[in-house]
Amino acid sequence: MKKILALAMTVVMSGLLLAGCGSAGSTASAPANTAPQKIVVGLDDNFPPMGFRDEKNNLVGFDIDLATEAAKRLGMQVEFKPIDWNSKEVELNSKKIDVLWNGLTITEERKKNIAFTKAYMENRQIIVVLPNSDIKTKANLAGKTVGVQDGSSSVDALNNDAATLKTFKELKKYSDNVNALLDLKAGRVDAVVVDEIVGRYYTNKKPGEYTILSDNFGSEEYGVGLRKDDTQLLEKIQKALDDMKKDGKAAEISQKWFGENIVK
Structure with missing residues (x-):
């Protein structure tokens, strides 16, 4: 009987040791601030x-x-x-x-x-208009409807130029720049303020359809x-x-x- 009890205790203790080893390996937390895989x-x-x-x-x-x-x-x-x-x-x-x-x-x-x-990377906030537009400078945006991507740095750039912004007839916000530029083409807005990198990439794919003004709303960094x-x-x-x-x-x-x- 004693031998059976001793053997049983040995099995139990071995199981606990093994469980303890397995637990340490699976629950040990990763060091704080460790980069993910x-x-x-x-x-x-x-x-x-x-x-x-x-x-x-x-x-x-x-x-x-x-x-x-x-x-x-x-x-x-x-x-x-x-x-x-x-x-x-x-x-x-x-x-x-x-x-x-x-x-x-x-x-x-x-x-x-x-x-x-x-x-x-460096970037600027440019103004895009149609080739036949009477908008030649930032000042010409007075009384106009201007498109911009909501939540973008273009919004920040316009807010930083409050004097010009308050002259707009309307600041129309879009979910993305592509739709803003499509609305410009359709005549639903008079100009679009957009990241230069995005604006030039898009307008270069459609030569003759858009014009980029020399005026801009400032530079920034990515x-x-x-x-x-x-x-x-x-x-x-x-x-x-x-x-x-x-x-x-x-x-x-x-x-x-x-x-x-x-x-x-």
Whole structure:
């Protein structure tokens, strides 16, 4: 009987030891602020040439290629998740996505809520009109209906020029720049304020249909946005970007989409 009890106790103790070992391996939490094995990139999927869908509905673009290459160098998987760009900071801080990587303008206001990499590209807020338009300068926008993408840095740029903004007949906001430009073509708005990179890409595909004014609403810089506490992931992405600039990969991607190296 004693032998049976001893054997039973040995089995029980062995089981507890094994369970303890298994538990430690499965429940040990990852170190704080550890970079993930997969990054989910939040983007506006109608923002050419940074991120948009091609004729086969595949996500393509400059930032798509840049993020894919960065993830490859970091040994991470990457998932691209289209979001409502007007709610981008909520999407990021609620952890539905890991980064905002889609022509995201660095602003002091955004810095209050999210962290940024160093700027990788410069951009301006341009004014697009039709070739026969009587609008030649910012001042000519007085009494006009102006289109803009809601939640974009174009809205911020206009708000920063309150003197000009208050002269508009109406500021009409769209879910994306493409629809704003289509409404311009249809005569439903008189002008569109848009990121230069997007505006020039779109208008160059339709030569003669649009005119870009020499006046603009200021310059800005693009960066990758992350949660403020994701410092390790920020460092990793920044290193990948720095390396891509040094070895020419970033220039190669820029050449593909813009015909020249415009990476900062």
